[in-house]
Amino acid sequence: MLNFPAKHVFPDTTTINDKGHLVIGGCNVTDLASKYGTPLYIIDEDTVRNRCTSFRVAFKELYPDSQIIYGSKAFANLAITKIIVDEKLGLDVVSGGELALASAGGAPSKNIYFHGNNKSRQELTEAVSLGIGRIIIDSFYEIDLLEEIGYQTNKTQDVLIRVSPAVDPHTHSYISTGILDSKFGFAIGTGDAALAVKKVTSSPHLNLMGLHCHIGSQLFELDPYKKAIRVAIKFASDMRDKGLTLYEFSPGGGFGIAYTKDDSPPSITEFASAITSEVLSTCEDLKLEHPKLLIEPGRSIIGPAGVAAYTTGARKVISGIRTYLSVDGGMGDNIRPALYQASYEAVVANKMKTTSSDKVTIAGKYCESGDILINDVNLAPTEPGDIIAIPATGAYCIPMSSNYNMSPRPCVVLVKDGSSRVIRRRETYEDLMAFDVI
Ligand SMILES: Cc1ncc(COP(=O)(O)O)c(C=O)c1O
Secondary structure (H helix, E strand, O other), X not given: OOOOOOHHHOOOOOEEOOOOOEEEOOEEHHHHHHHHOOOEEEEEHHHHHHHHHHHHHHHHHHOOOEEEEEEHHHOOOXXXXXXXXXXXXXXXXXXXXXXXXXXXXXXXXXXXXXXXXOOOHHHHHHHHHXXXXXXXXXXXXXXXXXXXXXXXXXXXXXXXXXXXXXXOOOOOHHHEOOOOOOOOOEEOOOOHHHHHHHHHHOOOOEEEEEEEOOOEOOEOOOHHHHHHHHHHHHHHHHOHHHOOOOOEEEEEOOEOOOOOOOOOOOOHHHHHHHHHHHHHHHHHHHOOOOOEEEEOOOHHHHHXXXXXXXXXXXXXXEOOOEEEEEEOOOOOOOOHHHHHOOOOOOEEOOOOOOOOOEEEEEEOOOOOOOOEEEEEEEEOOOOOOOEEEEEOOOOOOHHHOOOHHHOOOOEEEEEEOOEEEEEEOOOOHHHHHOOOOO
């Protein structure tokens, strides 16, 4: 078997060269590992841009009044922000830091959307002062706070209300956000959402533009989107005579991607078709004008563009039980397997034409038994110094990374047409101690 388990989980530009080396964006991954060191995160620019275009085109064709907004929490970085801005996507931010990054990356303020269940007074003041497009209100506390800030700054802020439709999206509980028992949003079923509409519409410095409803992340089913859309738009219809006009509506992001060879999520076009048809038909049924549609993909823009490269080191064979193959990164740069039991594929980047006859468990180097990147994966037989590549690592790896065990975070490079450039430098020991005060 050619050691290439699932080409569809690798970036669009992935090939194998004559030497049997993995090539991404025209760059030999083994050479990148030598040049920049490992762990190394490689982002393929073409894949990022292709996916921005696919989202834009898929939605525009079916629903012209739509806007794609990148969920920057998936990977917030200056160079990536510039690509996103260049691709004419908006930016969804969830903190003052992400807001500052979006702004520094050149995102027009009007295209920034601010989410979060507990935004601080300082963060909200920064957002209002910048004149960002929308603040998505998530709590009664936030309504009062934002009204107060509007009064103090003499500004009126456009807002959306985040509602919770009580729909189970069938994903990991840590990334399920639209069920009743969630910290996010105003529940429609309990009457909280109606109360929020009443409060916002009677707040002179808040201008209610519509509703938002993000139900979770890494979703593979279309039905939960449809149910949530119907519940939220029905609620908007019920609130018509309470001062809510649905100028804008967002079903959020959450579009699942393939991490393993067995994953086959709906295509971007299938997501677009299900969402737009449900919005159109629900509005038709309820005799509502079509709102502007705001779509917020994060993972599905950047996840498939990323590949993590590690160098192999120690090997521990427990006869009849398991072989641990240790690499020079792990839960510090990718917490997802430990946090969500996330699965990945792996290949030996310098042995792509060698048969995968070696079953190993890829272990990280951190002092935790739970620091396992992949359980029981078939690889080409390795020696110390080989390069392991793990695809689909563009999203929620570097942004969730830590300095656990005083480990410097990895370097990130952007590759395109055979060139590579650093978009996040590797941290140093000095960086690690920079914040300590004696
Ligand atoms: C409100 C909101 N929009 C968009 C996203 C992006 O989600 P994903 O990366 O799964 O597309 C998230 C992620 O949690 C979110 O909370």
